[in-house]
Amino acid sequence: MKRVIALMLALLMVLAGCTGGKQPTTAGPAEVPQEYRTVYSGEITTLNYLTTASTNEFALAANFVDSLIDYDRYGVAQPCLATEWKLSDDGLVWTLKLREGVKWVTHEGKEYAELTAQDFVDAMKYVLDSKNESQTANIAYSVIKNAEKFYNAEITDFEQVGIKAKDKYTLEYTLEKPTPYFLSMLTYVCFFPVNGKFLSEAGDKFGTDNANILYNGAYMMETYEPQTRRVLAANENYWDKENIYIKKITQTYNKEAATLAPELVLRGEIDYAELPSSIIDEWMKDETKKDKLRPQRTTFYTYFYCFNFDPKFPAEFEPDNWKTVVNNLNFRKSLFHALDRKAAMLTSEPYDPEKRILNTITPKNFVDLDGKDYTQIGKLADFTNTDSFNSKLALEFKEKVLTELKGKAKFPVKVLMPYNTGMTEWTNRAQVIEQQMENLLGTDYIDIILDPKPPTGFLKDVRRAGNYAFLECNWGPDYADPETYTDPFTPDNNYNWPHLAEGYKEANGKNTYENMVNAAKAEVLDMAKRYTLFAEAEAFFIDQAFVIPYAAGGGGYLASKLNPFESQYSPFGLSSERYKGQKVMEKPMNSEQYTEGLAIWEKERAEALKAAK
Structure with a gap:
């Protein structure tokens, strides 16, 4: 058996937890209220993370449901819902051990059930049922044994599909062929879990509102009022809650959000705005505004x-x-x-x-x-x-x-x-x-x-x-x-x-x-x-x-009270959509702070990637 346990032990010494690592000093004083406020104009159409392929929608799901692995702020793979994993000698069978004691909760924070390996099996069965019209099913069935045949109804016995709950906390994937990038796929929504009992009870209502999904991630959607507001609250039952610093995220609907957000930032009413190119000159020439402006990666x-x-x-x-x-x-x-x-x-x-x-x-x-x-x-x-x-x-x-x-x-x-x-x-x-x-x-x-x-x-x-x-x-x-x-x-x-x-x-x-x-x-x-x-x-x-x-x-420019070098980093999957590990700063980061922070981050990232390899 080939295994990356030695690698994981090395990683854990370098980077603690799902998002760990040394935090930048720009996070601001501890007394800054940890509420993050934004406005948006594009309303979501579903909270069903097993069917959506919309960034607007799965960016929310990333904060509600954890993945088997995650990526830290340098882009290094970390244990998350899975604590360890191994690959068979033929490169076809991945076995993952799950974290014990992870809780599913309702939008009100009430405990519903414990996360088990069967939750991943039930979710994959739902994704691969073509009647559910999952927009990401093709990603899963491109690698999992017999998954495409099941999706196309060429076989009807799901036991033949390459995903099994070997026991309560052991999950096994069997692939059609060796897939060198399989681990990196596991942060995408089609590999997220769902509680089978809740899914069955919700039926067609699953994902229609915040009460019709369960949460095991860093946040719950406490309030969902379409075209009015969404409120995300920190999950007090979260397995890694010490790394949740922002306690409340308020997203307010405004059809003119793109135009109004910069002014709302200046008035202190929200904490994030992308700046349209039409006003960048104005901000650059105003010292007060310029101090709230920074480039975006x-x-x-x-x-x-x-x-x-x-x-x-x-x-x-x-x-x-x-x-x-x-x-x-x-x-x-x-x-x-x-x-x-x-x-x-x-x-x-x-x-x-x-x-x-x-x-x-x-x-x-x-x-x-x-x-x-x-x-x-x-x-x-x-x-x-x-x-x-x-x-x-x-x-x-x-x-x-x-x-x-x-x-x-x-x-x-x-x-x-x-x-x-x-x-x-x-x-x-x-x-x-x-x-x-x-x-x-x-x-x-x-x-x-x-x-x-x-x-x-x-x-x-x-x-x-x-x-x-x-x-x-x-x-x-x-x-x-x-x-x-x-x-x-x-x-x-x-x-x-x-x-x-x-x-x-x-x-x-x-x-x-x-x-x-x-x-x-x-x-x-x-x-x-x-x-x-x-x-x-x-x-x-x-x-x-x-x-x-x-x-x-x-690219472009923005004003934000979040430090981009605290956020999780990954070119693929959903890790970078998560608020976990971030803090609301006292004031937006300016361009000089960004440039200094980027240089430090790039140096630290190179060291972290080298250590991981």
Whole structure:
């Protein structure tokens, strides 16, 4: 048996607890009231963490339910609900020992039951029941033995699925094949537990409100008043409650949250606001405001513009015509080279736009191969190192399209581009893109139609509904492997992605990109070959202009009373969404404090990662 117990003992000496480690001195004096107040405009549509794939929703779930492992503030794996684990010699069976005495409680803090291994089995059975329409089931069934067969009803006996409660506190996963990144998947919602008895009692009401879920994490949702407020209270029955410093989190609904938040921070009414680019100059020039302002770290969320190959929008926007042109490679390439990403990014990052712009789907510094960044492997490096914006090429492709589609398509092409009105910068960016691309390509060629949509339900009503032609989309990694950035583009995700593009079907009935990705997924022993195959697939995907890579998440500027170097850190999963381990400071951190803190954190992180290895 192979085991990482020695590693875990070393980690525990370096970093105590789930989020431990030395805390920065910027946390502020102990007498600062530990209540954290924010405003929001996008209401959640469910608290059912076993079905949602929305960041807005699982960010809450991360604070309500713990995961088997967690990541500390340096990004080092830590015991959480599992205290130890081992892997079989063949790389197929993971056995995890659970923490004893962990309690499930109601939203009122009343003890309901003890957490057991069966809770993970019951949760996975729910996720893999296709009738429940879990948006993350594909992540689980991509690795667990027989899980996809159960999901597709090819087998009906759940005992054949590779998850077992060996005893009250021992959980076992059997995988379809060795999966080097499996441990990193365990912080994602489809691997969260649920109490089976409560789930059965709640039935269809599970996750419909705060009273219809249970909590074993750091916080409970004490109050849930949709489009009014949400109040999270520290869980006094939490197994690691000494590391919960913020006792109350109040989130108040305001449809103008993005616009009003900076002023509310200045008035001391809330503790966090992202600053729209339109006011950054004003804050920079005002010494009082500037002292409350700091940069925001970029994240591993990736943003890209998507072409819809299965348009479901109203007839007035000419979906049939759109389907004709979007299946023309030169049309996609004309838009691919026409989008000036720097001009678009200036709406969010006016001071340093280059730091967020991406030429690939997988961001830099996510994973490496023997010290070589994944984005520099093979042909993918050509895209990584080249700006896609090229007005000359854009116009050349336009001329090809006008010749190829003469008499087959109507020009100008109506390009329906919805945007989320809850985000000021998205609104501004949509307008910039409309003007910039129409000015370059000509209004005789494209007519970009902006379609403002409310923030609540945007993902469901626009992206998943196919109610767009051209749309800014994003994706966050779920585990530590390039495969995670291919997940949104598989047929299983039903996001109207390019598996529906015409002209790419191969002999096995799948399209070229899907076959390339499947070949990469199949390689689980030779990591150099695996990464190379994924890089080739991504390079093909970009070369065929199925999407237009745009940017990394984060960046910009904000005012916040939370110290970013206290928060848990992980590029994937939900650890970084947790409030555990953080303190509310007396006043927002300024840019100078941030720069100093970042340098210290980066040095400490390098040491922590070295110790972990």
